[in-house]
Amino acid sequence: xxxxxxxxxxxxxxxxxxxxxxxxxxxxxxxxxxxxxxxxxxxxxxxxxxxxxxxxxxxxxxxxxxxxxxxxxxxxxxxxxxxxxxxxxxxxxxxxxxxxxxxxxxxxxxxxxxxxxxxxxxxxxxxxxxxxxxxxxxxxxxxxxxxxxxxxxxxxxxxxxxxxxxxxxxxxxxxxxxxxxxxxxxxxxxxxxxxxxxxxxxxxxxxxxxxxxxxxxxxxxxxxxxxxxxxxxxxxxxxxxxxxxxxxxxxxxxxxxxxxxxxxxxxxxxxxxxxxx
Amino acid sequence: xxxxxxxxxxxxxxxxxxxxxxxxxxxxxxxxxxxxxxxxxxxxxxxxxxxxxxxxxxxxxxxxxxxxxxxxxxxxxxxxxxxxxxxxxxxxxxxxxxxxxxxxxxxxxxxxxxxxxxxxxxxxxxxxxxxxxxxxxxxxxxxxxxxxxxxxxxxxxxxxxxxxxxxxxxxxxxxxxxxxxxxxxxxxxxxxxxxxxxxxxxxxxxxxxxxxxxxxxxxxxxxxxxxxxxxxxxxxxxxxxxxxxxxxxxxxxxxxxxxxxxxxxxxxxxxxxxxxx
Numbered sequence: 001x002x003x004x005x006x007x008x009x010x011x012x013x014x015x016x017x018x019x020x021x022x023x024x025x026x027x028x029x030x031x032x033x034x035x036x037x038x039x040x041x042x043x044x045x046x047x048x049x050x051x052x053x054x055x056x057x058x059x060x061x062x063x064x065x066x067x068x069x070x071x072x073x074x075x076x077x078x079x080x081x082x083x084x085x086x087x088x089x090x091x092x093x094x095x096x097x098x099x100x101x102x103x104x105x106x107x108x109x110x111x112x113x114x115x116x117x118x119x120x121x122x123x124x125x126x127x128x129x130x131x132x133x134x135x136x137x138x139x140x141x142x143x144x145x146x147x148x149x150x151x152x153x154x155x156x157x158x159x160x161x162x163x164x165x166x167x168x169x170x171x172x173x174x175x176x177x178x179x180x181x182x183x184x185x186x187x188x189x190x191x192x193x194x195x196x197x198x199x200x201x202x203x204x205x206x207x208x209x210x211x212x213x214x215x216x217x218x219x220x221x222x223x224x225x226x227x228x229x230x231x232x233x234x235x236x237x238x239x240x241x242x243x244x245x246x247x248x249x250x251x252x253x254x255x256x257x258x259x260x261x262x263x264x265x266x267x268x269x270x271x272x273x274x275x276x277x
Numbered sequence: 278x279x280x281x282x283x284x285x286x287x288x289x290x291x292x293x294x295x296x297x298x299x300x301x302x303x304x305x306x307x308x309x310x311x312x313x314x315x316x317x318x319x320x321x322x323x324x325x326x327x328x329x330x331x332x333x334x335x336x337x338x339x340x341x342x343x344x345x346x347x348x349x350x351x352x353x354x355x356x357x358x359x360x361x362x363x364x365x366x367x368x369x370x371x372x373x374x375x376x377x378x379x380x381x382x383x384x385x386x387x388x389x390x391x392x393x394x395x396x397x398x399x400x401x402x403x404x405x406x407x408x409x410x411x412x413x414x415x416x417x418x419x420x421x422x423x424x425x426x427x428x429x430x431x432x433x434x435x436x437x438x439x440x441x442x443x444x445x446x447x448x449x450x451x452x453x454x455x456x457x458x459x460x461x462x463x464x465x466x467x468x469x470x471x472x473x474x475x476x477x478x479x480x481x482x483x484x485x486x487x488x489x490x491x492x493x494x495x496x497x498x499x500x501x502x503x504x505x506x507x508x509x510x511x512x513x514x515x516x517x518x519x520x521x522x523x524x525x526x527x528x529x530x531x532x533x534x535x536x537x538x539x540x541x542x543x544x545x546x547x548x549x550x551x552x553x554x
Contacts (some may be wrong), residue, residue: 007531007533007535007536008496008498008529008530008531008535008536008539009530009535009536009538009539010538010539011539014535061338061339061534062338062339064341064344064538066538066539067341067539067542219285221285252285253285253286254284254285256284257338258284258285258286258291259284259285259286261286261287261341261343262285262286262287262288262343262344265344
């Protein structure tokens with residue numbers, strides 16, 4: 001693991017690191033904020049999965065999480081959203097291919113060799129960060145934005161007990177029910193829609209997966225709400241399944257980091273209640 | 278004045294605007310955050326002047342001021358750092374010319390026609406924003422970073438009574454005493470160093486200018502501290518002149534927005550004490 005940069009910030013260290021991934025076959029970059037802590041102690045970690053087109057840098061620069069994470073003593077981890085590079089397959093458009101890994105393990109050519117973001121996030125990166133940072137792996141939370149909200153929900157639902165707390169900002173709640181999802185899952189997984197269901201939060205809940213609880217914030221003025229995000233599908237799935245969830249519509253807010261940063265401190269505090277003490 | 282964008286954020290509106298400047302002869306862009314407020318009320322304003330290479334966007338995206346400004350009911354204004362455009366003179370390097378206006382009115386060719394950031398910030402922009410936003414012009418504060426810290430200090434010192442509160446992040450405290458300043462003031466104002474003194478915070482204090490008080494934060498691990506920023510010169514000038522000042526060295530922090538964002542909320546609160554109530 002190579003240190004790209006570290007900067008002191010908000011009473012902690014914001015780092016950016018690069019490593020060779022066996023899952024993706026590429027170099028992968030991620031950022032980690034580690035608040036100051038007593039030597040030898042381990043801290044809870046909050047995973048943050050980013051949305052379409054993003055790298056680790058968007059949240060790192062614009063997420064406004066450091067003050068809250070320092071206050072609550074929580075490590076914040078922001079991975080990239082796909083493998084990248086000249087040798088990695090890509091597609092026209094920003095909603096498929098590099099920058100749009102959708103947190104799946106692709107089964108279709110030419111994507112299957114590199115686009116293994118599910119295994120990268122679920123298996124490879126947890127081992128790496130547990131070895132390299134003062135993380136208490138028994139106290140993990142996960143959140144994310146848009147495609148990363150989809151990632152946070154589906155990864156947590158598929159791995160019961162791993163995350164004590166799960167939240168999302170403007171998540172894609174059902175790739176089966178929107179054009180972003182159809183394009184991505186069709187491309188990475190092929191036409192059999194039954195195979196998509198393990199990458200669909202609503203389908204996972206319908207199939208019986210459960211979380212201790214769930215916090216979702218969605219901007220009411222988000223231009224993607226109606227066609228892609230469809231928050232109401234998640235609300236309905238939770239209602240039908242008896243899944244406890246707080247799903248808030250925030251009037252006037254859009255899909256940008258101006259929205260995410262507004263509610264980030266509340267999300268960190270919500271995770272902290274479940275991860276600390 | 279043209280609206281470039283508005284985004285709801287932190288219980289207010291983050292706007293970006295563009296207008297034709299008579300001072301610079303160019304289009305100029307700035308950002309304004311206006312917290313929600315009762316109709317008809319006017320709010321204090323905090324000016325934030327940015328550093329070398331920056332536009333309004335750096336602070337707008339990475340400054341982490343909105344939560345504090347919303348809490349205290351303060352408008353936050355971030356102008357650009359110079360005129361820009363294909364028709365505007367420029368120079369090699371990032372420390373002179375476009376993106377490096379140094380908040381002076383240039384007297385030397387080819388800069389004099391456009392590089393009038395002093396008059397733009399002191400005269401033109403205040404009139405524009407007072408007409409367009411719910412600003413109480415009797416309650417203004419000013420801050421800035423690096424070259425913008427120099428701008429904040431010198432503009433406030435030259436205009437006694439205009440700003441109730443003045444602070445700075447890692448300011449260039451004496452352009453007369455550093456290579457950035459020698460290059461910029463020499464280029465914009467010519468070789469007569471006597472003419473530079475009205476653009477040098479230490480010289481202005483030495484000449485008798487005073488502020489009600491002053492807050493400065495400086496990163497102890499800032500790579501520009503020793504050669505360019507020279508905080509000790511400001512401390513000495515304030516000591517000799519009996520100028521009240523809180524000048525804090527923040528161990529481990531560098532020159533980046535990771536530093537600025539860490540102390541932004543404290544600065545906003547410090548200005549709020551002097552601007553509200």
